[in-house]
Amino acid sequence: xxxxxxxxxxxxxxxxxxxxxxxxxxxxxxxxxxxxxxxxxxxxxxxxxxxxxxxxxxxxxxxxxxxxxxxxxxxxxxxxxxxxxxxxxxxxxxxxxxxxxxxxxxxxxxxxxxxxxxxx
Amino acid sequence: xxxxxxxxxxxxxxxxxxxxxxxxxxxxxxxxxxxxxxxxxxxxxxxxxxxxxxxxxxxxxxxxxxxxxxxxxxxxxxxxxxxxxxxxxxxxxxxxxxxxxxxxxxxxxxxxxxxxxxxxxxxxxxxxxxxxxxxxxxxxxxxxxxxxxxxxxxxxxxxxxxxxxxxxxxxxxxxxxxxxxxxxxxxxxxxxxxxxxxxxxxxxxxxxxxxxxxxxxxxxxxxxxxxxxxxxxxxxxxxxxxxxxxxxxxxxxxxxxxxxxxxxxxxxxxxxxxxxxxxxxxxxxxxxxxxxxxxxxx
Numbered sequence: 001x002x003x004x005x006x007x008x009x010x011x012x013x014x015x016x017x018x019x020x021x022x023x024x025x026x027x028x029x030x031x032x033x034x035x036x037x038x039x040x041x042x043x044x045x046x047x048x049x050x051x052x053x054x055x056x057x058x059x060x061x062x063x064x065x066x067x068x069x070x071x072x073x074x075x076x077x078x079x080x081x082x083x084x085x086x087x088x089x090x091x092x093x094x095x096x097x098x099x100x101x102x103x104x105x106x107x108x109x110x111x112x113x114x115x116x117x118x119x120x
Numbered sequence: 121x122x123x124x125x126x127x128x129x130x131x132x133x134x135x136x137x138x139x140x141x142x143x144x145x146x147x148x149x150x151x152x153x154x155x156x157x158x159x160x161x162x163x164x165x166x167x168x169x170x171x172x173x174x175x176x177x178x179x180x181x182x183x184x185x186x187x188x189x190x191x192x193x194x195x196x197x198x199x200x201x202x203x204x205x206x207x208x209x210x211x212x213x214x215x216x217x218x219x220x221x222x223x224x225x226x227x228x229x230x231x232x233x234x235x236x237x238x239x240x241x242x243x244x245x246x247x248x249x250x251x252x253x254x255x256x257x258x259x260x261x262x263x264x265x266x267x268x269x270x271x272x273x274x275x276x277x278x279x280x281x282x283x284x285x286x287x288x289x290x291x292x293x294x295x296x297x298x299x300x301x302x303x304x305x306x307x308x309x310x311x312x313x314x315x316x317x318x319x320x321x322x323x324x325x326x327x328x329x330x331x332x333x334x335x336x337x338x339x340x341x342x343x344x345x346x347x348x349x350x351x352x353x354x355x356x357x358x359x360x361x362x363x364x365x366x367x368x369x370x371x372x373x374x375x376x377x378x379x380x381x382x383x384x385x386x387x388x389x390x391x392x393x394x395x396x397x398x399x400x401x402x403x404x405x406x407x408x409x410x411x412x413x414x415x416x417x418x
Contacts, residue, residue: 006204013193013203017186021330027162028326034165041170043233044316053171054234062245065392069248072400076255079407080211083262087414094411101404108400117396119389 064116068108075104126203129366130192133340134333137373144377158329166325169231177230181323181330184223188337191216195344196271197369198354198361209270210258213345217254217300220338221247224302224309224319227331231322235311239318243309245388246299249395250306253296256403257289260410261349274353281352285413288406290350292399297342297376299391301335304380308388343373 001009042049060066079097086093111117138154168177194209196202206212221244228240262268264285265276283290299306311318323331347353347368354361356368386394 001204003207006206009204010190010193010206013189014186017189018182021182021185024162024330025166025326028166028329031163032165034167034325041167043169043231044235044321045233046316051234054232054237055229058237058241060241060244062248062389062392065245065248065396068396069251072252073255076252076259079256079259080208080262080268083259084266084268086263086411087266090415094408094415097411098408101407105401105404108396112397117393 061119063120064111064118068111068116071104071107075100122201123203126197126201129197129201129362130189130337130340133343133366133369133373134336136370137336137339137343137377140370140374141377144374144381158333161329161332162326164325166327169233169322171232172322173230173232175230176226177322178327180223180227180230180319181327181334183219183226184334185330185337187216187219187223188334188341190219191341192337192344194270195341195348196274196353197344197365199271201362201365202271205269205271208268210262210268210273210349213270213341214255214258218251220300223334227319227323228309233322235315235317236319236321239309239311239315239321242311242388243302243319246302246306246309246391249388249392249399250296250299253292253395253399253403254300256400256407257286257293257296258349260286260289260407263407263410263414270348274348274355277352277355281355282350286350286406286410288402289410290346292403292406293350294346294376295399297346298379298383301338301342301376303339303376305383305385306391307380308385339373339376340369343369343376346372 043054078100082093082097135154139149139151142153143149168174191213193203194206194212196205224243225240228236228238228243230236261273261282264282265273267273267276277285302309309318310320315321320328320331347365351368351372353368354365356364359367
């Protein structure tokens with residue numbers, strides 16, 4: 001199979017997942033419909049009517065981690081091609097990535113010392 | 121032909137996982153229970169919350185299901201039984217699993233309910249914690265295999281499985297894979313016992329059935345990924361390759377369902393601290409150690 005065909009198969013799988021979901025919904029619909037009743041569609045809040053809307057600003061208390069995560073996630077994009085050619089490049093590859101990772105790791109330590117790795 | 125066999129295999133896997141979960145969490149064993157529970161969910165009303173973001177609300181269950189299926193598609197059960205032997209297979213598993221986050225955030229945000237939304241943001245915190253522990257150990261696996269092809273990764277473990285070659289990577293990947301499928305002890309996004317089931321709170325009937333199915337597929341995919349990356353995939357004596365593959369996947373899935381009994385539940389801020397202060401340094405160490413071992417010709 002060529003790469004294009006492989007991705008076509010994966011795309012077909014995606015379409016299949018959507019088709020399966022839709023046919024399950026159709027089956028459920030054939031079994032019975034949802035009856036419209038007052039108060040039934042209020043989001044769960046343990047017995048009390050919920051204050052609307054729930055879409056308010058949420059304090060993501062892990063923002064320090066999130067910023068470090070961005071740096072590490074970008075770096076991982078380079079790690080995969082590097083990992084594949086690692087053995088043929090030998091020691092050079094180890095040292096190249098070693099220096100890169102050491103700098104990144106120092107960044108992690110610096111972030112840690114500045115209090116990035118805690119609940120804000 | 122392969123596709124049909126793999127589809128049947130996946131169905132059997134999902135059913136076995138559902139049975140196992142029933143047995144391990146409720147102590148009951150009724151062979152028809154998952155099927156009946158599924159039909160019961162389909163027969164129930166599927167209520168949509170008052171003022172939802174309809175697009176996100178409807179997309180979340182099918183996206184979770186698709187993410188699990190796409191990850192499973194590139195993982196081999198035997199040398200020939202693989203739907204797509206993608207050249208970037210190991211990376212593709214990562215890419216597919218990234219959509220678990222998107223699906224759960226959508227499910228949290230979509231219904232405009234407070235409990236669901238808190239649970240969705242919780243899962244984002246969990247992702248920031250575990251994500252590196254999925255990505256980095258796979259890199260070390262790729263270093264040894266010199267390829268991202270999942271079949272080549274299995275062949276590279278001939279004689280010495282990765283669980284013994286890089287035990288550190290295995291432990292980190294295993295814990296992270298529990299967090300990906302939000303199994304206990306990392307089940308705070310679906311919040312057993314608080315938040316009225318978290319991201320599942322506003323889902324009922326058929327939509328909930330698809331969401332739960334998606335999670336089952338995810339458990340099977342992650343068990344298959346652990347098998348392929350660390351347990352030598354289809355390798356083993358006497359039995360045919362597919363039987364070894366299936367046995368290992370089921371065994372890993374069972375252990376993943378059992379792990380919740382023995383591990384403490386962590387709030388996401390505690391999980392973040394453990395993963396970033398201990399997990400990531402260990403994962404980097406793992407890459408370095410494997411690199412040196414590969415260069416030393418081990």
